[in-house]
Amino acid sequence: MSQNLYKLIFVILIVAIWSESVEVSFIAAFITAFTAFSSKISKAAFTFLFLLSILVLIGVVSAISLDLEPYPFIKDTIYFIRPMLIFFAAYLIVTKLKNKSDFFDIIIYTGFAFAFIHLAKIAINFGSIGPRLDRLRGVYGRSSHLELVALYLVTCVKTIKNFKPLSKIIYRIFIVILAISFFVYFSRTMLVVYVLMVMAHYGLLKLNIKGIVALFVGAIFAGMFVFYIKDYEEPKDPGILDTFLAKVKNSYDEAFKTKDFDVTLNDRRELWGNWRAYEAEQVIKKIHREKSWVLGAGFGSTVDVGLEVRLDGEMIQHLPKVHNGLAYVYLKVGALGILIYLIAIFYMYYFYYKDKKGDEASKLYNRILVSGSFYLLVTSFVVTGIFVSYDMATLLIGGTFAIKHFSEN
Numbered sequence: 001m002s003q004n005l006y007k008l009i010f011v012i013l014i015v016a017i018w019s020e021s022v023e024v025s026f027i028a029a030f031i032t033a034f035t036a037f038s039s040k041i042s043k044a045a046f047t048f049l050f051l052l053s054i055l056v057l058i059g060v061v062s063a064i065s066l067d068l069e070p071y072p073f074i075k076d077t078i079y080f081i082r083p084m085l086i087f088f089a090a091y092l093i094v095t096k097l098k099n100k101s102d103f104f105d106i107i108i109y110t111g112f113a114f115a116f117i118h119l120a121k122i123a124i125n126f127g128s129i130g131p132r133l134d135r136l137r138g139v140y141g142r143s144s145h146l147e148l149v150a151l152y153l154v155t156c157v158k159t160i161k162n163f164k165p166l167s168k169i170i171y172r173i174f175i176v177i178l179a180i181s182f183f184v185y186f187s188r189t190m191l192v193v194y195v196l197m198v199m200a201h202y203g204l205l206k207l208n209i210k211g212i213v214a215l216f217v218g219a220i221f222a223g224m225f226v227f228y229i230k231d232y233e234e235p236k237d238p239g240i241l242d243t244f245l246a247k248v249k250n251s252y253d254e255a256f257k258t259k260d261f262d263v264t265l266n267d268r269r270e271l272w273g274n275w276r277a278y279e280a281e282q283v284i285k286k287i288h289r290e291k292s293w294v295l296g297a298g299f300g301s302t303v304d305v306g307l308e309v310r311l312d313g314e315m316i317q318h319l320p321k322v323h324n325g326l327a328y329v330y331l332k333v334g335a336l337g338i339l340i341y342l343i344a345i346f347y348m349y350y351f352y353y354k355d356k357k358g359d360e361a362s363k364l365y366n367r368i369l370v371s372g373s374f375y376l377l378v379t380s381f382v383v384t385g386i387f388v389s390y391d392m393a394t395l396l397i398g399g400t401f402a403i404k405h406f407s408e409n
Contacts, residue, residue: 001035006096007106009035013089013395014110018146020389026082032089036096042405045091045398051344052084052386058333058340062298072320073300076332079321080299083386083394090398100406103399104153111150112174115181118144122184136184143187145392148194151182152371156201157364193378197371205374206352276382279305279319280327287330296334303331325385345380348373348397365404372397 009032016028041049059080063073094103122140154175182190199205204214282303287293302318309316322328329337351366375393379385386394 001096003096003098006036006093007102010093010103010106011110013086013093014107014146017086017390017392017395018114018144022079022082022389025389026078026085029082029085029089033085033092036089036092038092038095040095041088041091042401045087045401045405048344048347048397048401049084049087051340051347052080052087054340055329055333055337056080056084058295058337059299062292062295062333063300064298066298066300068298068300072302076299076301076320079387080332083391086391087394087398090395091402094399094402094406100403103403104157107146107396108150108153111144111147111153112178114144115147115150115178116174118147118181119177119184137186141185143185143190143390144181145190145390147178147182147185148190149392149396151178152194152197152201154178155198156371157368189379189382193375196374196378200371200374201367203352203367205370276323279303279322280324282306283322283324283327283331287334292334294334294336296330296332296337299332301331321384321387323382323384325380325383325387328384328387341380341385345373345376348376359408361407362404365400365407368400369397369404372400 013025013028013032016025019025056077059076090103094100097103118140122136125139182194196205199214199218203210204218205211282305286303287297290297292298302320303322304318307317309319322331326338326341329341333340348369351369355363355366372393375396376386379388379391379393385391
């Protein structure tokens with residue numbers, strides 16, 4: 001099969017993940033893995049896949065004793081297999097690329113394309129939207145993790161080289177477009193993930209003297225920002241930035257702070273500011289009632305949130321998934337599942353300490369894996385982590401494991 005065809009298949013996989021459809025990306029990953037199939041896989045990549053496969057095994061075993069409809073069980077199974085399949089597909093597509101760095105270049109170029117489309121749509125229709133953050137994000141997207149990964153790569157990896165003078169200018173223009181598009185999503189999660197990925201890449205989150213100093217300085221700046229934001233009051237006629245700062249102010253409460261709430265007595269609108277924390281609390285209560293702490297409630301299980309909410313266009317009270325990734329894992333595969341999940345994340349962080357002296361390529365790929373661990377750690381608290389439909393971490397990690405393997409052998 002030609003190189004251009006493999007590259008096209010990879011672009012289709014990226015777009016499928018960007019589409020935020022679990023089913024579409026699952027099928028695309030399956031086709032990619034089938035097309036580029038090889039039984040050879042590095043020990044490091046196999047270890048990561050093995051850890052994720054344990055989660056699937058726990059979810060299946062936990063559900064055996066439950067009287068569940070087949071569809072919810074199959075859906076959860078697909079949700080847990082999908083990250084493994086995307087990881088494997090990315091790994092395999094790299095094995096077929098003659099120039100392994102094309103893996104990173106394709107992600108960057110695809111990110112450029114979607115950033116340009118994003119900004120073009122906003123520019124054409126901004127007059128009809130006005131300075132309203134909710135409308136801007138509601139119409140043109142709340143996030144793009146493709147652009148997040150692309151921006152990280154052009155910031156830290158910089159694989160695209162040997163440009164002619166004019167091409168260099170165009171490339172820099174593309175980077176500016178990508179950066180602007182990234183920031184006008186006004187996504188708190190994307191901003192935090194990007195900052196931590198860059199810090200991790202440059203060794204600022206490693207547990208050594210340099211890392212401790214960086215964390216100390218970072219804590220000072222974070223403390224100053226918290227001091228400012230806690231007293232911030234949104235004006236009566238807020239602009240886009242005002243609304244964004246108000247959302248930042250509520251970030252902690254939304255994700256972690258629970259409140260006493262009676263769905264039969266209280267105004268339900270009071271709950272939305274703490275919704276993600278409320279979901280997680282209901283999961284903990286359910287697991288405690290059922291005494292399924294170790295293995296969870298299994299695939300196909302749901303959590304009763306006490307009121308109907310809109311999910312995927314339907315009004316539903318028994319939610320099959322929640323925003324907090326750790327709570328989601330706890331619901332499906334219990335405390336043992338959380339332990340395995342965290343081991344998988346910290347397994348990648350461990351690559352901080354596997355640099356080989358004088359091997360800059362190995363160091364580069366190790367840093368990408370470490371950055372991926374912080375990507376997953378942050379998203380696991382707010383957007384279901386590795387299981388969210390638009391997660392690009394498994395794609396980046398899978399391809400990097402393959403490139404690392406080929407560079408060392």
